Amino acid sequence: MPEKPGGTLLPIAALIAAMVSIQTGAAFAKHLFPVIGPEGTTALRVGFAAVILLALLRPWQRSLTLRDTGAVALYGAALGLMNCLFYLSLRTVPLGIAVAIEFTGPLAVALWGSRHPSDFLWIGLALLGLVLLLPLSEASGVDPVGAALALAAGVAWALYIVFGQAAGRAGGSSAVALGMTVAALLVVPVGIVQAGADLLMPSTLAAGLAVALLSSALPYSLEMFALTRMPRPVFGVLMSLEPAIAALAALPLLGERLSPLQGFAILCISAASIGMAIGTRRGG
Template identity: 80%
Template sequence: MTERPASLLLPVAAVVAAMVSIQSGAAFAKTLFPIVGPAGMTALRVGFAALILLALRRPWRRSLSARELGAIALYGAALGLMNLLFYLSLRTVPLGIAVAIEFTGPLAVALWGSRRPADLAWIGLAVLGLVGLLPLHETAAIDPLGAALALAAGGCWALYIVFGQAAGRAGGPSAVALGMSVAALLVAPVGIWQAGADLLVPATLAAGLAVAVLSSALPYSLEMFALTRMPRPAFGVLMSLEPAIAALAAMPLLGEVPSPVQWGAILCVSAASIGMTVSARRRS
């Protein structure tokens, strides 16, 4: 059976909207690091997102088996660690570059699931773009610890994609709410330890709520919708738009402007995303 082009239209739109939302939220969150630190910001973001999703989805209305709860717990743990490690990397690494390093996770998922030569060609173009996004050609070096944290976040991102599909099948619309709750329980102690009472300042709470909506509640719901409706390799390479969107979001909020070489790399990554999406539409 040949997959119709229209069948991927909504999932692709959902993934793009999720990336715009999450990277705008990340850029705004980085401006708040001097107040509560990256771990405190992670706790606010994930905690508020969990409360919002619990109120909207009310997952307690549906009973789940132990196996289904296990799948959701793995998804939530990957989600929480991905957020925490990524925010920790942003202390010393520019947003667009951190996302480029983190993208090794979904790229690995795409490589693992691809067998067609055309798919491998598009992935090769994405790799070329990612290499251009890294400042290997510049005199300024990336902080090794920040880069390692972004790479670890990428590993969690890969697990998020894999576990997210299983969690979506197990919990349906409730999976995101339950997974976010697990993530909140995981990262909240670290955030409280770092920021303490500063997390309770009204202005900080309001900012945390805004970040939660932009960076967690809305995008993860959109991604869960897409994960269960499109092939895993297509989802992984479509996410290669993330460095481009992150770089654009960082320009007005953080003043982090990509170099001309990095802009050329962004075009390569975007072309790879479009090519992989078109290829997925024709896949049987």
């Protein structure tokens, strides 16, 4: 039976809204780094998001099997690791570039699920973009440590997609709240150790709450909605807009400008994802 247009458009719209929200929140979060560092910022973001989602979704009203609990725990661990590694990379890498490097995670998920011969072209294009961004030469202008952290965040992002689908099937919307709680249990203690009492300043708490709403509570709920309503490869490739959205958000909010070479590299990665999306639709 053919899928209704509305059934396809709604998850796509939710995913695009999630990307806009999360990258705007990331740009705001970077302003907190001088005060509480990336670890403290991650703690506030994930901690507030967990409280908000627990209050809204009340996941304790739904019972989970031991297997379901394991799926949610893996999803939450990937979520916390992804957030922390990404913010650590932002200390030295511009937002748009960090997202483009991190984006190799979901792109790898999409490639893993595809069997089209033409995908080798898109693999090559994505690798070209990645080589141009990675600090393999002085011309890249990218910090090696920051790039490595962004790559590690990409691995965690891929795991987030894989575990997120399993968690969504197990716990539905409750999986977002439970997963965020697991993430908070992992990253909040690290943030407390690193930032200490600075986390409790009223202005910092207010900013952290805004970041949590923009970067976690809203977008992860939208992403979970989309994850459970579209194939995993399609979800991965539709996120090809993410690096461009990040670069656009960073320009007015952070004053971060990309060089022509860096912009071309981001276009290569996004074009590879678009090509994969077209191939996936034709193959489906």
